[in-house]
Amino acid sequence: MKKTFDAYREGLDALSFSPVEKSVLVKGLVAAASSRRRPWAARAAAAAGIVLVLGxxxxxxxxxxxxxxxxxxxxxxxxxxxxxxxxxxxxxxxxxxxxxxxxxxxxxxxxxxxxxxxxxxxxxxxxxxxxxxxxxxxxxxxxxxxxxxxxxxxxxxxxxxxxxxxxxxxxxxxxxxxxxxxxxxxxxxxxxxxxxxxxxxxxxxxxxxxxxxxxxxxxxxxxxxxxxLEYEDTSVELASGLETTYNGCDVTIERLTLSAIGVHVEYTLSGEPLETSRQGWELSIPVVVTLEDGPSIDATWSGGAGETLEAGGTARMSKGMGFDRIIDVEDVASVRVGDLWIEPGA
Missing domain, CATH: 2.60.40.1630 (bacillus anthracis domain)
Known part of the structure; x- marks a missing residue:
């Protein structure tokens, strides 16, 4: 299948922000890829008029x-x-x-x-x-x-x-x-x-x-x-094999992981989408982390990679985001992917 957003890696490597630009960092820290480790492709948020930043x-x-x-x-x-x-x-x-x-x-x-x-x-x-x-x-x-x-x-x-x-x-x-x-x-x-x-x-x-x-x-x-990189990886796997829908397509969550500094999700899409005018719509499935005590973390518009969903086909996607703060995974009430609310430990 056709790969989308081929300039992603080059775009990331070129990013370097000076203090005079704004007191921000770029959101969209990338997520874990599938076991086949497909190269990251570009998700041109700027071209879509979207600016993703974090404090x-x-x-x-x-x-x-x-x-x-x-x-x-x-x-x-x-x-x-x-x-x-x-x-x-x-x-x-x-x-x-x-x-x-x-x-x-x-x-x-x-x-x-x-x-x-x-x-x-x-x-x-x-x-x-x-x-x-x-x-x-x-x-x-x-x-x-x-x-x-x-x-x-x-x-x-x-x-x-x-x-x-x-x-x-x-x-x-x-x-x-x-x-x-x-x-x-x-x-x-x-x-x-x-x-x-x-x-x-x-x-x-x-x-x-x-x-x-x-x-x-x-x-x-x-x-x-x-x-x-000698640190303790706090990632925990929250779900695999769960099913939901998005934009008229069937979605299977292949792997959802959460850590103290980020959330990653890998999923497949299949079916006929209702709307295809937005470039990269395959990566815009809602992903929201809700804390027990504190604001939600919206990772919907995060960086990712995948394939264009062609008629009658299946596309495998992967995306994720790094947080602007360190969280305790035990303080997470749920992680929403599409129309599913997944509770850690449930």
Whole structure:
């Protein structure tokens, strides 16, 4: 069958948002693919006039003390409450990988993820404590720093489709000279991501303000790091083989998984659709996560991949979304897919 949205991976790899654009990250973190690991295809949301964004979370000052350093950095990124720190400390991994060049040491401070997407927090520690003094600071805690045009920008997992969703720099502790870099990434690999190793090459650091990137780098160097994805994958499978309908078609949920940082669903479509004028309608089936105490998380317009449903045929689809906060899976009341409300543990 004809594949749809062939530019998806290229579009993801090209994304890199500066603090001056908006205090947002891109939604649509990709979902787990089927066991055949079909390459991700593009879902051109922009072409459809849809903008998918999520808040970067409250940026809080890094505080030393009893809390694990990895959990503290993730608290900055996801804006989680203190009650979640213990759980996140258990789930998070600290690779400890580092590289030094151009008067700056870049090290991996925290990693968290599931079987398809993950977040990495790096710390950039300059030899000269005044190196980043003139970098612009913004009210949301982000800083005007950007990577150079070379390098891989985002970690890549060998032997897999992989890339990045978004990145930004921020200052976890204004009292020290270091800055932090956050990258949200995705990869498809057999058996999931936990335990795999990603490789990243970062090249040059530029100042970035209202007029764009500075002409000369603040720090000229190349930092190559292996990033072991050593974290606890909290994904749980909620359903398989359930049936519903969407747009006049029969839908079979092949696999629905939920983790502390995302939801993924794989499903097949068959039959004659009622409406086909919207490009990518096959990926617009409702997916909503409802929490016991808190707002619902709408993953309907999330990134995904699949095939065009041709008359009389069957199309296999896969989509998912990363959350703008870390949740407790036990706090989820239900996950809606199409017209089905699936309760964890039911």
């Amino acid at each position: 970067a979370g409250a940026v809080t000052a890094y505080a030393t003390g009893a809390l694990g350093a990895a959990a503290e950095f993730l608290q900055d990124v996801f804006g989680m409450g203190e009650e979640q720190v213990e759980d996140v400390s258990r789930m998070a991994g600290v690779a400890g990988a580092s590289a030094t060049d151009g008067g700056v040491t870049v090290c991996v401070s925290a990693v968290i993820g599931d079987d398809t997407f993950y977040a990495v927090v790096y710390t950039l520690d300059p030899n000269d404590p005044a190196l980043f003094d003139d970098v612009e600071r913004f009210e949301d805690g982000k800083v005007g720093l950007a990577l150079g045009p070379e390098g891989s920008f985002f970690p890549l997992v060998s032997g897999s489709d992989s890339g990045g969703m978004s990145s930004y720099f921020y200052d976890a502790d204004p009292e020290d000279p270091a800055l932090q870099l956050v990258q949200l990434c995705w990869a498809q690999t057999e058996g999931g991501l936990a335990g795999q190793t990603a490789h990243v090459t970062l090249h040059d650091l530029y100042g970035w303000g209202d007029e764009g990137r500075s002409a000369e780098p603040i720090a000229a160097g190349t930092w190559e790091l292996d990033v072991p």
